[in-house]
Amino acid sequence: MCGIVGYIGTRNATPIILEGLKRLEYRGYDSAGLAVLQPDGSIGVRREAGKIVALIEKVQAAPVNGSVGIGHTRWATHGPPCERNAHPHLGPAGDVAVVHNGIIENYRALREELEAEGHRFASDTDTEVVVHLVEGYLAGGASLEDAVRRALSQVKGANAFVFLSRRHPDRIIAVRLGNAGGLTVGLGEGENFVASDIPAILDHTRRMVFLEDRQMAVVTREGVRVETLDGRPVPLRPHTIPWDPVSAAKEPYRHFMQKEIYEQARSVTDTLRGRADFEAGRVRLEGLTLTPEEARRLERIVIVACGTSAYAGLVGKFLLEALARIPVEVDYGSEFRYRDPLLNDRTAVLAITQSGETVDTLAAMEEARRKGARLWSIVNVIGSQAHRIADGHILMHAGPEIGVASTKAFTASLVDLYLLGCYLGELRGVLTGEELRRRVDDLARLPDLVGRVLQHGDEYTQLAQIYYDREHFLYLGRGINYPVALEGALKLKEISYIHAEGYPAGEMKHGPIALIDERMPVVAIAVRDTVYDKMISQIEQVKARGGRVIALATEGDTEIGLKADHVLTVPPTPPLLAPVVNVIPMQLLAYHLAVRRGCDVDQPRNLAKSVTVE
């Protein structure tokens, strides 16, 4: 998944693009570049392998300035990350530059056709074929819009493109094909912007238009025109983004992930705001319209998601079955559509996705739509595909999540799932007045409980100092905390590159206990709940085999310290909300281990914030 920024206005495009790319670096950071229409009419291109800072240094050494430009930060799919394969790509005539996100599935056939006509290519990328096609149509007298239309009519796959041309210096063209990650048009005064994600242009405008599949935006200084690819006008529907620029900045924290971990008392409060009605003792969900009859008619809910969001879905099964008494299945977005799922209009398919652009989750949503299920989403990014195509949605209201490792979106998802459970429980008549009020009242203390976990000493830096050189970790949880063990393991492996596995504690005796030795720390979630005694016995089994145990316990538990090597504590929390609190020590442990190992916490190798390619 790559980052795209475009600008057309009266200011110098270069600093605006570079700052925007820095805000998008979490989307991919193998290489970066920009193309600017210069005063002499030529297109100036600067590109560099590596992170944005390398490109900034290159531009400082060899400035390029103008009031129209496009930029790109790349997560390599076709062609190794190097300057030659970095975007933007310029056509052979130097007339057109393009930046691209997605995969042109038929690029080899297109490239062979063009090479047979004598075209020579400068890169290994799929992207370059498009700019050769567009230049060809331009040379034949087509307008920039028509040249782009004709070129893209030959392209297969989910893609997003932004073009500029020295022959048409008064516009940039943005096109979205399928689910290749969003394209947002920012509306300014005498200037307009294009970006693959809101934070890139939030400093300049909060009025955004989101392109949908097979739509083209013609962006000029004076305004923006949106059309379908076959030329039909599309009315502009600007959204005003409630996020402020500060929320997309990192300071005063060292990493975005660190900031987003410590923001969770506030983000949980934001997620609750306007939904949990503590006066009336009930829940309101503005994005979900359901009558009691429709709620009672539902036979089951299927949750589809990927990665951390899938683990939130596993917690969601506990929440929705407990609160709404409705059967719940959970499936990976990348698996769902390949199992020919049995769905009907009595099934609700609930997609959980922070970015709203994860291609596997979107594909699962399309499968659900195709089979007639009711389609809901829990999503963070406003205007994203998953936000717009669902029949009903619950926004996370977590604010922009920049760190590649998801933290506050996970806890926001859990709160949304709890709210959904209460909402459905009341509609289905399974949560009575008093029971419902008690469930809603439990939410009132949640931000305070989260805040208490975040007020810790140096226990995490101490643990990181002891265990930073280990090669394997095992995370054990049971019941509603088993998904928390999975999430803890994922956090650790994706930012510290230590191999980690989350496991249902009861399964240890069926094989994995053979792994236990003094080299592999075991993180055991053993808070005071209905499976506490089982977890204590699990800890004893690990210790009996020489293992080292880091236990997560409830404050005041004096017994567990006699068994475990290290104890992290959380405050007593209502069982259905415990995962919101219990995951935070998992996040902090992973963060401090990664920092102690000198890893790039916000931009881990090989990863991207939103996976918009299959």
Ligand code: AGP
């Ligand atoms: C989580 O830390 C990872 N970055 C990854 O697993 C992520 O949760 C997954 O790609 C799903 O993203 P989404 O929530 O935006 O759909």
